[in-house]
Amino acid sequence: MKRSLLIILVIVFAVSMSLFSFACKTPTTGAEETTAAAAEKNPADFEIVYIVKADGIPWFDVSRAGLDQCAKDYGFKASTVGPPKADAALQAQMVEDYIAKGVDAIGVCPNDPASIEPVFEKANKAGILTFGHEGSTFKNVSYDIEAMNNQTFGESIMTKGIEVTGGKGGYVASVGFLTSVSHNEWVDAEIAYQQANAADFKNQLGYEKGSDRFEEGEDQNVAHDKILEFLKTYPDLTLVIGSPMTTGPAAGLAIEEKGLKGKLMFVGTGLPITIGKYLKSDTVQAGFFWDPWRVGYALGYVALNTWLGNPPKDGDPVLMPGDKALEGYDKIGIITNSNGGKVIFGQGQIMIDKANVDDWYKQFADYGWPQE
Numbered sequence: 001m002k003r004s005l006l007i008i009l010v011i012v013f014a015v016s017m018s019l020f021s022f023a024c025k026t027p028t029t030g031a032e033e034t035t036a037a038a039a040e041k042n043p044a045d046f047e048i049v050y051i052v053k054a055d056g057i058p059w060f061d062v063s064r065a066g067l068d069q070c071a072k073d074y075g076f077k078a079s080t081v082g083p084p085k086a087d088a089a090l091q092a093q094m095v096e097d098y099i100a101k102g103v104d105a106i107g108v109c110p111n112d113p114a115s116i117e118p119v120f121e122k123a124n125k126a127g128i129l130t131f132g133h134e135g136s137t138f139k140n141v142s143y144d145i146e147a148m149n150n151q152t153f154g155e156s157i158m159t160k161g162i163e164v165t166g167g168k169g170g171y172v173a174s175v176g177f178l179t180s181v182s183h184n185e186w187v188d189a190e191i192a193y194q195q196a197n198a199a200d201f202k203n204q205l206g207y208e209k210g211s212d213r214f215e216e217g218e219d220q221n222v223a224h225d226k227i228l229e230f231l232k233t234y235p236d237l238t239l240v241i242g243s244p245m246t247t248g249p250a251a252g253l254a255i256e257e258k259g260l261k262g263k264l265m266f267v268g269t270g271l272p273i274t275i276g277k278y279l280k281s282d283t284v285q286a287g288f289f290w291d292p293w294r295v296g297y298a299l300g301y302v303a304l305n306t307w308l309g310n311p312p313k314d315g316d317p318v319l320m321p322g323d324k325a326l327e328g329y330d331k332i333g334i335i336t337n338s339n340g341g342k343v344i345f346g347q348g349q350i351m352i353d354k355a356n357v358d359d360w361y362k363q364f365a366d367y368g369w370p371q372e
Contacts, residue, residue: 041308046076048105048303051094055082058369059292065367066296073321076304088112095119105129105303113137131303133295137181139339142306145299147290147348150182154189156349157288161239161267162198164285169238170202172230176218176244178210183243187213190241204234216247223250242268248287252278272361273371279357287352293367294348298329302344312344
C-alpha cells in the first residue's frame with residue numbers, strides 16, 4: 001500500500017487585479033472604490049474549481065480539504081477535480097469545459113504549464129479569474145500561488161546540505177526532468193549558494209548548465225541506479241540532493257546497501273511516507289516540503305478576495321476567521337515573473353528531520369492521509 005501511495009505521489013513530484021472606473025459625478029478614492037466593489041458582491045455567489053494534476057492522489061486530497069475549509073469559512077462554492085491520469089491535454093480540456101460552465105475562477109496545478117497558457121488566456125478573455133500552483137512561469141494568470149520562493153527553498157536545502165557534510169567532499173543534485181520548472185529553479189539556487197558560501201564543496205557533475213544536475217525521471221529505481229553509478233565515479237561524493245520525492249528513498253536504500261550511513265548524506269524533498277524510516281534510522285538527514293492543506297486554503301482566500309475586488313498586496317496575510325493569519329502565509333510576497341505573470345509566495349516551507357518527523361506523521365493522519 002505504501003509503495004502504491006508513493007508511486008501515485010511521485011506522479012505529482014516529480015494573478016490579475018480588477019480595474020475600477022471613477023464614479024460618474026463624485027470622485028472617489030481607490031480605497032472607496034474597492035470597498036464599494038466588494039459591497040456589491042456576495043461570497044455565496046462565488047465559485048472556484050481547482051484542477052489538479054490527476055484525480056485520486058492523496059497530496060491533492062489534502063489540498064482539496066484546505067480549499068473546502070476556506071470555502072466553508074467564507075461561504076463560497078469550491079470543488080477540486082482532476083483528469084484520471086496526469087495528462088496535460090486532458091487537464092487543458094477540463095479548463096475548456098469549466099470556461100463553458102461559466103465558473104468565476106479556475107485554478108490549475110499544471111502537468112505542463114505551456115499547455116495551460118492558451119486556455120487560461122481564453123478564460124481571462126471570458127472574464128474568468130485564473131490561478132496557478134506550481135506554475136511560477138505562467139503569463140496568462142491572475143495569480144500563481146506558491147508556498148515559498150523557489151530561490152529561498154533551494155538555498156535552504158543547500159544550507160542544510162553544507163551543515164550535515166561540514167562542507168567537505170562534493171554533491172550531486174537531481175531533477176525529475178530538465179523541463180521541470182520548480183526543480184530546476186531549486187537546483188539553480190542550490191548551486192549558486194554553494195559557489196558563494198562553500199567554494200571547496202564541489203558539484204561532482206561540474207558547473208555547465210544542464211549537465212550540472214542529473215535527471216531521474218521521477219523514478220525511484222532510476223535514481224537508485226544513478227546514485228550507485230556516482231558512488232563508483234566520484235569517490236569524494238558526500239551528499240545527494242533531491243528535487244523529486246523519488247530521490248530521497250533511492251538515496252536511503254543505496255546508503256543502506258553500501259553501508260555508507262554517516263558518510264553519504266541526503267537532503268532534499270521528502271515526506272514521512274517517502275523518507276520517514278530513513279530519518280528515524282539516521283540514514284538520511286532532512287526532508288523539505290510544503291503543506292498542501294495550507295496551499296488549498298491560500299488559493300481559496302486569494303481567489304475570493306480578488307473576485308470581491310480586494311486583491312492581495314505585497315506584505316498582506318492570508319486570513320482565517322478571527323483575523324488569524326494562516327501559518328506560513330502571514331506576510332505574502334508578490335513578484336512579477338519574466339513573462340509578466342504575478343506570483344504570490346508565502347514562507348511555507350517545512351523541514352522534517354529525526355526530531356520532528358513523528359509530528360508530521362500525526363499531522364498528515366489528521367488530514368486524512370496516514371503515512372505509516
